[in-house]
Amino acid sequence: MSREIQEPTPTAATKIDKSKSKYKRILLKLSGEALMGEHDFGIDPKVLDRMALEIGQLVGIGVQVGIVIGGGNLFRGAALNEAGMDRVTGDHMGMLATVMNALAMRDALERSNIRSRVMSAIPMSGVVEHYDRRTAIRYLTSGDVVLFSAGTGNPFFTTDSAACLRGIEVDVDVVIKATKVDGVYNKDPVKYPDAVKYDQLSYDDALEQKLGVMDLTAICLVRDHNMPVRVFDMNKPGALLNLVVGGKEGTLIDRG
């Protein structure tokens, strides 16, 4: 059923002065697990709706939003491989899982009257558009949210790498990684309650200390292209908007 997409529903955020946005174009990385909400598997529509609202607030202040969603709530190649499956087949399943998540997110965005497009790194004619950089930039420029799905299209990579890759390709101002913790710590804060949070961190420090919040391939990529990354807690209401208007949220990874 085709639905007419209207302007985003006005929210408190639309009252924010557009000139206040620190970034013009962002790439938001959402982990698949974040979509599970309270469940152990799958997608919680309530979480999708909340995320759609927060994304709508960014669109409302004129920020161009690209999104990469993970697939860890459904399938991960490495986990399937441990259970006995061929790794490449598992990674293909993981990438297909990201397409399912992107479709669900598009549905939630459209229900909130936020215009959005899903592009896939793996051709999937009749379901989603094939990723094309120039078309993606055109969509972003016209204010559509673009969901980049199927990761990089290649096995042995992660959606963190896909987020950094697409962010660099479509020339965003920052890659924002939404996760379950409120930044990067000197060790995993879930395992070590005495872990200390960084407000800012250099690419080299993140690599040398092997800080597990983002995979090292992704960090190498952003370092080589000097793309700043911000890691923040998606479960904190309003944090995404605050970050985009220049508030202090999470950890900034940059040249230092």
Ligand SMILES: Nc1ncnc2c1ncn2[C@@H]1O[C@H](COP(=O)(O)OP(=O)(O)O)[C@@H](O)[C@H]1O
């Ligand atoms: N140094 C660290 N700082 C912050 N989080 C870390 C660190 N090391 C490991 N982590 C873990 O990384 C997780 C966030 O990564 P994310 O990619 O969102 O999760 P997942 O890999 O489960 O999809 C956090 O839940 C946290 O437990």
Ligand SMILES: O=c1ccn([C@@H]2O[C@H](COP(=O)(O)OP(=O)(O)O)[C@@H](O)[C@H]2O)c(=O)[nH]1
């Ligand atoms: O470029 C990519 C991106 C993802 N994947 C597969 O898709 C799964 C889901 O992505 P990810 O684990 O990054 O999701 P998240 O942890 O963010 O939910 C991965 O485990 C891989 O199996 C892949 O093969 N290539």
